[in-house]
Amino acid sequence: MIVVKNLRKSFGEVKAVNGVSFEARDGEITGLLGPNGAGKTTTLRMLYSLLPPDEGEIRIDGLDPTRDAMEIKRTLGVVPDSRGLYSRLTARENIRYYGELHGMDKQTIRERIDTMTRTLDMADFIDRRTEGFSQGQRVKVAIARAMIHKPQTVLMDEPSNGLDVMSTRALRDYIRNLKADGHSVVLSTHIMQEVAALCDRIVIIAKGEVAADGTAEQLLERSGCDSLEDAFVKLIGSEEGLLA
Amino acid sequence: MNGLSTVFRKEVRENIRDRRALFNSLLLGPLLFPLLFVGMMWFLESAEKERAEATLELPVIGAGYAPSLIRFLEQQGTEILPEPEDPEELVRSQEVPVVLRILPEYPEKWAEGLPAPVEVISDPSRQESNAPIRKIKGLLYAYGQQIGSLRLRLRGVSPQLASPVMVKDVDLSTPKSRAILAVIFLPYVLMITAFTGATHLAMDTTAGEKERKSLEPLLINPVPRWQIMTGKMLTTMVFAMASLALTLVSFRIVLPYMPVGAFGMDLTLGLETLLKILFVISPVAILAAALLTLLASFAKSYREAQSYMGLVILIPMIPSLIFMANPIKAEMWMMNIPLFSQNLLIGELIREEAVPLTWYALSIAGTLVIGLALAVVAATLYNRPKLIFSTS
Numbered sequence: 001m002i003v004v005k006n007l008r009k010s011f012g013e014v015k016a017v018n019g020v021s022f023e024a025r026d027g028e029i030t031g032l033l034g035p036n037g038a039g040k041t042t043t044l045r046m047l048y049s050l051l052p053p054d055e056g057e058i059r060i061d062g063l064d065p066t067r068d069a070m071e072i073k074r075t076l077g078v079v080p081d082s083r084g085l086y087s088r089l090t091a092r093e094n095i096r097y098y099g100e101l102h103g104m105d106k107q108t109i110r111e112r113i114d115t116m117t118r119t120l121d122m123a124d125f126i127d128r129r130t131e132g133f134s135q136g137q138r139v140k141v142a143i144a145r146a147m148i149h150k151p152q153t154v155l156m157d158e159p160s161n162g163l164d165v166m167s168t169r170a171l172r173d174y175i176r177n178l179k180a181d182g183h184s185v186v187l188s189t190h191i192m193q194e195v196a197a198l199c200d201r202i203v204i205i206a207k208g209e210v211a212a213d214g215t216a217e218q219l220l221e222r223s224g225c226d227s228l229e230d231a232f233v234k235l236i237g238s239e240e241g242l243l244a
Numbered sequence: 245m246n247g248l249s250t251v252f253r254k255e256v257r258e259n260i261r262d263r264r265a266l267f268n269s270l271l272l273g274p275l276l277f278p279l280l281f282v283g284m285m286w287f288l289e290s291a292e293k294e295r296a297e298a299t300l301e302l303p304v305i306g307a308g309y310a311p312s313l314i315r316f317l318e319q320q321g322t323e324i325l326p327e328p329e330d331p332e333e334l335v336r337s338q339e340v341p342v343v344l345r346i347l348p349e350y351p352e353k354w355a356e357g358l359p360a361p362v363e364v365i366s367d368p369s370r371q372e373s374n375a376p377i378r379k380i381k382g383l384l385y386a387y388g389q390q391i392g393s394l395r396l397r398l399r400g401v402s403p404q405l406a407s408p409v410m411v412k413d414v415d416l417s418t419p420k421s422r423a424i425l426a427v428i429f430l431p432y433v434l435m436i437t438a439f440t441g442a443t444h445l446a447m448d449t450t451a452g453e454k455e456r457k458s459l460e461p462l463l464i465n466p467v468p469r470w471q472i473m474t475g476k477m478l479t480t481m482v483f484a485m486a487s488l489a490l491t492l493v494s495f496r497i498v499l500p501y502m503p504v505g506a507f508g509m510d511l512t513l514g515l516e517t518l519l520k521i522l523f524v525i526s527p528v529a530i531l532a533a534a535l536l537t538l539l540a541s542f543a544k545s546y547r548e549a550q551s552y553m554g555l556v557i558l559i560p561m562i563p564s565l566i567f568m569a570n571p572i573k574a575e576m577w578m579m580n581i582p583l584f585s586q587n588l589l590i591g592e593l594i595r596e597e598a599v600p601l602t603w604y605a606l607s608i609a610g611t612l613v614i615g616l617a618l619a620v621v622a623a624t625l626y627n628r629p630k631l632i633f634s635t636s
Binding site: 045049051052071073074076082083084085086087089093098102142 | 247262
């Protein structure tokens with residue numbers, strides 16, 4: 001469960017995030033939708049405590065990232081925009097590294113990797129060096145790496161970036177399973193179909209502010225439009241930077 | 245501290261698989277430097293020998309004025325060439341290294357028993373003409389001595405009167421201590437190796453990680469950032485030390501093959517000396533790892549980091565170059581100066597001199613304090629979000 005209230009962050013003159021508030025409940029998928037440069041990544045970075053907010057409050061299962069950074073990092077699983085795998089290590093070694101950084105013991109790490117190799121269908125490449133991996137394989141490893149410690153809350157920044165149709169479908173199935181298991185999932189995207197297909201709640205962010213917030217039906221109703229696409233465009237106020 | 249050792253183990257594993265790291269740290273320094281230096285000495289020695297043994301071909305102007313001098317030169321193996329038209333031009337255009345001109349007043353002065361003038365025409369700024377110049381001047385001097393003592397004897401004077409002082413050399417140097425003359429460059433090479441051995445690792449684990457975009461995900465793990473950075477620095481240091489150890493072993497193998505001319509030198513590096521040198525220089529590896537990591541952390545990419553490194557590599561060269569240009573006697577206060585103190589100590593170790601323990605202590609402490617201070621700064625550097633995200 002994530003509660004964000006009136007979050008603000010500036011870089012010099014630029015107000016990247018200018019008063020963002022939303023909630024992400026357990027067992028739900030919350031989508032942060034907005035054009036490129038709307039402040040989604042900055043918001044996520046404040047959630048996973050890599051950036052301190054200028055103002056506002058964040059609570060993740062009651063914890064504050066500015067004070068309990070280490071504690072929060074233990075309960076979070078993050079798939080950042082930059083996948084950043086180590087190309088000279090195998091997929092398994094990449095994942096194991098994160099397990100060790102989480103202080104997990106060898107036996108548990110091995111079992112977790114075996115389980116995730118099955119659920120994410122990674123058996124073909126788990127023991128290959130990640131150099132030359134396809135985008136789909138990279139995302140799978142990045143997800144496995146982020147989920148090694150069974151985090152309650154999962155943050156994903158543009159998870160389907162660069163994926164082909166098949167990989168995207170597999171990814172969506174995986175995210176739905178996380179929801180079914182009671183995780184709180186937050187994903188940021190600039191792709192409307194993604195939120196339409198996945199998200200229970202949609203937080204539309206534009207120019208660092210929340211433009212609208214609610215379920216798909218509520219957004220349709222509020223905008224008075226027939227399709228989500230029109231609703232998004234109307235609520236954001238421009239078509240710029242959005243992808244159907 | 246679990247995080248620290250996890251980072252260390254992963255970096256070692258990853259970099260052992262990296263050909264560039266292996267090449268830079270474990271191959272370049274250890275192989276290149278020893279072979280380069282010994283090879284260069286071989287080349288210099290053989291070139292010098294060749295020049296010394298070669299017959300001196302000497303164009304002479306006015307050979308007719310001094311037939312006895314010419315005969316003397318010929319007896320000594322000089323080949324006298326006919327008078328050139330423009331001797332200065334001949335030397336300037338490097339066709340011959342040296343031309344001898346016997347001036348017209350030579351016979352007259354000679355007959356009067358006054359110094360008879362000859363000119364040695366050459367360009368000493370051309371290094372390759374130094375040997376022939378030295379040779380002809382030596383011959384002229386010998387001829388002068390010979391004639392001088394003959395003249396004295398003819399006048400019934402003992403030539404010994406002309407040498408009132410007799411100088412004898414009492415040489416206290418030992419084959420070990422003379423070795424430092426041949427390996428004066430060794431401390432210098434080791435100092436550079438400490439840095440070159442650390443360079444690639446320092447850049448790859450910081451700027452490289454940022455460039456490959458793996459730094460952000462890494463920092464989301466519940467490990468304090470100082471532990472992550474220290475793990476990285478430790479890896480860098482271990483590679484620098486490995487580089488140093490291999491370089492020393494490599495020198496131990498090739499040094500005995502170094503041509504050292506007529507001097508009796510003992511160029512074997514004993515195992516004990518080797519270990520002592522490694523021990524003395526290890527704080528430099530820490531200093532190098534910390535300094536290079538610190539600098540590379542500011543860079544956005546490997547390439548940007550590389551552009552800083554060119555300048556940094558000058559740092560270890562400065563004390564060594566000063567010492568090589570102006571050798572001074574080691575004193576206690578100098579032991580506080582990082583890099584310089586190691587230079588002096590390694591010199592003493594090669595000479596197998598007894599070095600006071602306090603000197604070791606001061607040298608290690610002085611370098612360690614600065615190295616650790618830099619390491620502390622480097623370890624906390626990624627507490628600044630600006631440096632983490634500087635690529636995006």
